[in-house]
Amino acid sequence: MPQPAARMELVRPSAIRELLALAADPGIISFGGGYPDPALFPTADLGEAFRRAIEEQGASALQYAPSEGIDRLRDQVAGLMRADGVACGAENILMVQGAQQAIDLVGKMWLEPGDVVLTETPSFLGGIVGLNPYEPVYRSVRTDEHGIDPAHLEVVLRENPRAKLLYTVPDFHNPTGYTLSLERRARVVELAREHDIVILEDTPYRELFFTAQKLPTLKSFDTDGRVYHVGSFSKTLAPGLRTGWMVADPDTVERLALLKLATDTQNSTLNMSAISLYLEHADYGAHLERNREHYRAKRDHTAAALAAELPEEVGYSVPAGGLFLWLTFPEHVNTDRLLREHLIPRAGVAFVPGSSFYSENPEFNRGRLGFPTLPSDRISEGIHRIARGYADARHLL
Amino acid sequence: MPQPAARMELVRPSAIRELLALAADPGIISFGGGYPDPALFPTADLGEAFRRAIEEQGASALQYAPSEGIDRLRDQVAGLMRADGVACGAENILMVQGAQQAIDLVGKMWLEPGDVVLTETPSFLGGIVGLNPYEPVYRSVRTDEHGIDPAHLEVVLRENPRAKLLYTVPDFHNPTGYTLSLERRARVVELAREHDIVILEDTPYRELFFTAQKLPTLKSFDTDGRVYHVGSFSKTLAPGLRTGWMVADPDTVERLALLKLATDTQNSTLNMSAISLYLEHADYGAHLERNREHYRAKRDHTAAALAAELPEEVGYSVPAGGLFLWLTFPEHVNTDRLLREHLIPRAGVAFVPGSSFYSENPEFNRGRLGFPTLPSDRISEGIHRIARGYADARHLL
Numbered sequence: 001m002p003q004p005a006a007r008m009e010l011v012r013p014s015a016i017r018e019l020l021a022l023a024a025d026p027g028i029i030s031f032g033g034g035y036p037d038p039a040l041f042p043t044a045d046l047g048e049a050f051r052r053a054i055e056e057q058g059a060s061a062l063q064y065a066p067s068e069g070i071d072r073l074r075d076q077v078a079g080l081m082r083a084d085g086v087a088c089g090a091e092n093i094l095m096v097q098g099a100q101q102a103i104d105l106v107g108k109m110w111l112e113p114g115d116v117v118l119t120e121t122p123s124f125l126g127g128i129v130g131l132n133p134y135e136p137v138y139r140s141v142r143t144d145e146h147g148i149d150p151a152h153l154e155v156v157l158r159e160n161p162r163a164k165l166l167y168t169v170p171d172f173h174n175p176t177g178y179t180l181s182l183e184r185r186a187r188v189v190e191l192a193r194e195h196d197i198v199i200l201e202d203t204p205y206r207e208l209f210f211t212a213q214k215l216p217t218l219k220s221f222d223t224d225g226r227v228y229h230v231g232s233f234s235k236t237l238a239p240g241l242r243t244g245w246m247v248a249d250p251d252t253v254e255r256l257a258l259l260k261l262a263t264d265t266q267n268s269t270l271n272m273s274a275i276s277l278y279l280e281h282a283d284y285g286a287h288l289e290r291n292r293e294h295y296r297a298k299r300d301h302t303a304a305a306l307a308a309e310l311p312e313e314v315g316y317s318v319p320a321g322g323l324f325l326w327l328t329f330p331e332h333v334n335t336d337r338l339l340r341e342h343l344i345p346r347a348g349v350a351f352v353p354g355s356s357f358y359s360e361n362p363e364f365n366r367g368r369l370g371f372p373t374l375p376s377d378r379i380s381e382g383i384h385r386i387a388r389g390y391a392d393a394r395h396l397l
Numbered sequence: 398m399p400q401p402a403a404r405m406e407l408v409r410p411s412a413i414r415e416l417l418a419l420a421a422d423p424g425i426i427s428f429g430g431g432y433p434d435p436a437l438f439p440t441a442d443l444g445e446a447f448r449r450a451i452e453e454q455g456a457s458a459l460q461y462a463p464s465e466g467i468d469r470l471r472d473q474v475a476g477l478m479r480a481d482g483v484a485c486g487a488e489n490i491l492m493v494q495g496a497q498q499a500i501d502l503v504g505k506m507w508l509e510p511g512d513v514v515l516t517e518t519p520s521f522l523g524g525i526v527g528l529n530p531y532e533p534v535y536r537s538v539r540t541d542e543h544g545i546d547p548a549h550l551e552v553v554l555r556e557n558p559r560a561k562l563l564y565t566v567p568d569f570h571n572p573t574g575y576t577l578s579l580e581r582r583a584r585v586v587e588l589a590r591e592h593d594i595v596i597l598e599d600t601p602y603r604e605l606f607f608t609a610q611k612l613p614t615l616k617s618f619d620t621d622g623r624v625y626h627v628g629s630f631s632k633t634l635a636p637g638l639r640t641g642w643m644v645a646d647p648d649t650v651e652r653l654a655l656l657k658l659a660t661d662t663q664n665s666t667l668n669m670s671a672i673s674l675y676l677e678h679a680d681y682g683a684h685l686e687r688n689r690e691h692y693r694a695k696r697d698h699t700a701a702a703l704a705a706e707l708p709e710e711v712g713y714s715v716p717a718g719g720l721f722l723w724l725t726f727p728e729h730v731n732t733d734r735l736l737r738e739h740l741i742p743r744a745g746v747a748f749v750p751g752s753s754f755y756s757e758n759p760e761f762n763r764g765r766l767g768f769p770t771l772p773s774d775r776i777s778e779g780i781h782r783i784a785r786g787y788a789d790a791r792h793l794l
Contacts, residue, residue, distance in 0.1 A: 001595070002507070002561045002594065002595065004506055004507055005507055005508055006509065008652065011655045011656055011659045035461055038459065041459045041460075043451060043459070046451060047452060050448075051448065054440060055440075058438075059436070061637060062637040063636060096661075097494060097662075098661060098662050100661050101660065101662075104659065104660045108402070108404065109401055109402060110402055129658070129659045132659065133505055133660075164399045196398065197399065198399065225398075238459035238460070239461045240458060240461065240667045241459065241665060241667060242665045242666075255401070255405065259530070261526070262408045262497075262523075262527050263497070263501045263527070263660075264498040264501065265494075265523075268638060268665055270447075270638060271665055273637075
C-alpha cells in the first residue's frame with residue numbers, strides 16, 4: 001500500500017481518548033467530558049422548528065444551499081453578533097459545521113508547513129489537532145488567570161517572523177476557565193496589527209457567562225479584518241446540530257466559502273433552516289439565561305466542594321463562565337500517573353490530565369475538571385473521591 | 398496582511414459558477430444544475446423520522462456522537478452495502494458530510510504535494526476541487542462510453558511512479574453519464590493492485606439505475622483494502638441532510654475518523670438518527686424505485702427531444718442511469734463561447750460547458766445536460782432552444 005501523507009502522524013489518537021476510555025465504566029465519576037448538559041437542550045422548541053422546516057418549507061429545507069449558508073440564518077446570526085457589539089451584516093457570516101470546521105478552514109486558508117501558530121499556555125486541544133494537518137510550528141504564549149500575557153506575546157512575535165496566526169479562546173477558556181481581561185484584549189489586537197498576524201477568536205462558551213456582562217470580543221477591536229471570530233450553537237442549543245459560524249470581512253467569507261465548497265459543500269440545509277426558525281419563534285434569550293443559571297449553580301457547587309475537600313496545596317480556578325475549572329497540584333505531581341494509577345482504578349474518579357493541552361512544553365501537575373453534565377450529588381461525591389484518592393496516593397507520588 | 402497559503406489559488410471560483418450565475422434569470426431554461434428533483438424528497442417520512450428522533454430519542458439525538466457516526470446507522474449502511482454485494486460490517490463504515498467530505502479526507506490522508514492523482518477524462522469537478530488543496534498533479538486517463546480505458550490506465554501508471562490515487566465515478570458518471578463496464582471493473586482493480594495505488598470509488602448516482610440491475614462495485618473486486626467506496630443519501634433522500642458514507646477496512650476507517658475529528662468533529666447526530674429511523678420505518682426500497690422511474694422517464698423524454706431536434710452533427714450519450722447526458726458538438730465548436738454569446742443571452746437556455754470538467758487538456762466542444770429538476774415541457778422547450786440557438790449561431794462559430 002502507498003504511504004499515507006506525513007500529516008497523518010499529526011492526528012494520532014490523543015492521550016485523553018485513551019485515558020477517558022478507561023473512565024467509561026459507569027462506576028467511575030468522570031469530570032472528563034466537555035459535553036453540554038443534555039437536560040438543557042430545548043427539545044420541544046427544536047422539535048417544533050424541525051417540524052416547521054420540513055412541513056412548511058419542505059423541499060427548500062432539504063435541497064442544496066449556498067456554501068456560505070442560508071441567507072436568513074446568516075442575517076439572524078449577524079443580528080446576534082451586532083447585539084454583542086460587532087458591526088457586521090449577513091455578508092460577514094459564514095456558517096460552519098461547528099467551530100472545529102472554522103479551525104480547519106482557517107488552517108487550510110493560511111498555513112504553509114513551517115508557519116508559526118501562537119497558542120495560549122495551555123490551549124484547546126481541538127484547536128491544535130485541527131491545525132496540525134497544515135503542519136505549523138507552535139509557539140505557546142505565557143498565559144495567566146487574565147489570559148494571554150501581551151508582554152510575552154510581543155516577545156514571541158519578535159522572535160518568530162514566520163508567526164501568522166494566533167489561536168485563542170478568550171472567554172472561559174478550555175481547559176483553564178480563564179478570561180482575557182479588557183485591557184489585554186485591546187493590546188492583543190494591537191500587537192496582531194503591529195506584527196501583521198491573523199487572530200482566530202474561538203468563543204464556544206461566550207454566552208455562558210456568570211457575571212453581569214461579557215467583555216467585548218477581540219473582533220470588536222479589529223480595524224482591518226485580521227480577527228476571525230468563531231461562534232457556535234453547540235454549547236447553547238445542541239452539539240448534535242453541528243452549527244457554528246465565522247465572522248470575517250466579506251472577501252474572506254467568500255474565500256472561506258470556496259474552501260468549504262471543496263471540503264464538504266455546505267452545512268445541512270435542514271439544520272440551518274430549523275435553527276433559523278428556532279431563533280424566530282422561540283425565546284433564545286430566555287434559554288441562554290436558563291443555561292447560565294444552571295451552569296452557574298454547578299460551578300458554585302463544584303467550587304464549594306473543592307474548598308471543603310481539597311488540601312491547601314492543590315489550587316483551582318473559579319471561572320466567570322463556561323464549563324471548566326483548572327486544578328493545579330504541587331509541581332512534583334504528575335496527573336497522568338495520578339489518574340492512571342490511582343484516581344481512576346482505585347478512587348473511581350477521573351478528570352482530564354493537563355498535559356494533553358499544551359502545544360509545547362507540557363506541564364504535568366494540572367487537570368481539567370468539567371462540571372456540565374454531572375448532578376450535584378455526583379459532583380460532591382466525585383470531588384470527595386479526588387481528595388481521598390490524592391491523599392491516599394500522595395506518599396507514592 | 399500575511400499571505401494566504403499557496404493552495405488558496407487552487408480553489409478559485411469556477412467558470413461554471415460564473416456562467417451559471419448568468420443563467421439564474423428565470424426566463425432562461427437551465428440544464429446546468431445537478432440537484433436532485435425536490436418533488437422526490439420523501440418529506441412526510443423524513444418529517445416523521447425527525448419527529449421520532451427528537452421526541453423519542455431526545456437528548457441523545459442532539460448530543461455529541463463518535464466521529465465515525467452513530468452505531469445504528471453504520472450498521473444499517475453496512476446492510477445496504479452487503480445487499481449491494483460488498484462484504485462489510487459496521488466497523489467498515491465511516492459516516493461523512495456528503496461524498497465531498499470523503500474526497501477531502503482521502504486527500505488529507507494520502508496526498509503529499511506532487512503526488513499523482515489519476516482521473517477520468519472528463520472528471521467530476523468536485524473531485525478535482527476537493528483534492529486540489531493537497532496539491533496533487535493530475536493525469537487524466539482516456540475514457541470512453543464504457544468508462545476508463547484499462548490499457549491507457551496501465552500506460553499512465555507505468556509513466557507515473559508517483560501515482561497514488563485513482564478518483565473515479567464508475568456508475569452514470571458526472572458529467573458524461575457513462576458507466577464502467579464489468580470487464581473493465583475487474584481490470585481496473587487488478588491494475589491498482591499491480592501498481593500499488595488506492596482507488597476512490599465515488600457512487601452518488603449508483604441507486605438511480607434505469608436497467609434491470611447494477612454492475613458490481615469496484616469495492617466488490619477489492620482483495621486487499623485499496624478501494625475506498627463512497628456512497629451518499631444526497632441524490633436518493635435529500636442533499637440538505639449532508640449524509641454520506643465511506644466503506645474501507647477498519648484500520649482506515651479509524652484513521653479517517655481521527656482526521657474527521659480534527660476537521661469537523663462528526664456528522665450531525667440528529668440527521669444520522671433521523672436517517673436511521675427513516676431506514677427502519679419507511680420503505681427506502683420503494684422510494685428508490687420511484688426515483689428510478691421518475692428519472693428514467695425524464696431521461697427518455699430528454700433523449701427523444703434531442704433525437705427530434707438536434708442536427709446529426711451533434712452527438713449525445715443516453716445514460717443507463719443518473720442525472721446527466723453528455724453533448725458532443727463538432728470539434729471546432731467552443732461551448733463556453735456558444736453558451737456565453739449565443740445560447741444564454743439569445744436563445745434563453747443553458748447547460749454546463751464541458752471544458753470545466755477536465756483535470757488537464759480540456760476539450761471545448763462538449764456540454765453536460767442535466768435533466769433532473771426540469772418538467773417535461775421545459776425539457777422539450779429547452780432542447781428546442783438549444784437546437785434553434787445552435788442553428789442561428791452556427792455560421793458565427
